[in-house]
Amino acid sequence: MKLxxxxxxLELRADARPDEIKASYRRLVRRYHPDVNPQNPQEAHRKFIQITTxxxxxxxxSHRSTRTATKVKPKPRYAPKMPELSVAEKRLKFDSYKLLQQLLKEQRFARSVALVEGLAQRFPFDVEVRQWQAITYQQWGQQLIRDRGSDRPTxxxxxEKARIYLKKAAQTDPHNRSLWAKVERNFRELEQLY
Structure with missing residues (x-):
């Protein structure tokens, strides 16, 4: 069989790493195993044999190439590193952070969101900007829960708007544990109000 x-x-690109090959194999074996496909066992068995081969x-x-190849650097599994910022970009980021702090302190959330979303477009791989964005979303969601108004439609x-912003917060910075704890607490408050 040709490579x-x-x-x-195995539904892979030609530059797939061994761990990707193994993961794809396991996924496809679970899908095409004859025991899992009783409606068409012959076709499932044929596909299962092809995938295993x-x-x-x-x-x-892969083993042959690793024995004969010289040292090859593995591909990074994370997002590309952000390029070094110029002095003007560092100044812009610092000034924006100061403005964001002030806006959040004054609870001007629409303006805060506009600011961090603009920063996220300008610095798409900046971890700090992503954190600021997630924190801003969470704080606005939390404020919407607290100031929901007294009449039912409002x-x-x-x-609902709070739920949207809390989801955005969790999706924007999914590895921030302290943020996740706050978002979970806010979602519990939401559940109690519904």
Whole structure:
């Protein structure tokens, strides 16, 4: 079997790493195992054999290439490193952070969101900007829960908007544990209000 066919059968790119090959193999084996497909066991068995053969071929090719190849740097699994900022960009970021702090202190959340979303577009790989954005979303969601209003339609709109911003906060910075704890607390408050 040709290597190109092996990659195609395992639904991989030609530059897939061994761990990606293994993960894809396991996923496809679970999908095409004859015991899982009782409605068409012959076709499932045929596909299962093809996937297993392709996996073994790729493993052998991978072992041969690692023995003969010189040291190759592995691909990073994280987002690309942000390029070094110029002096003007550092100044812009610092001034924006000061303005963001002031806006959040004054509870001017619409303006805060506009500011951090603009920064996120300007510095797409900046971890700090992503954190500021997530914190801003969470704080606005929290404020919407607290100031939901007394009449039912207004409160319902405010709570739905709070839910949206809390979800955005969790998605923007999913590895920030302290933020996650605050968002979970806010979601529990939301559940109690519904």
């Amino acid at each position: 190109g066919d092996c990659y195609r059968l 392709a996996y073994k071929s790729l493993l052998q090719a 409160a319902a709109r405010a709570l």
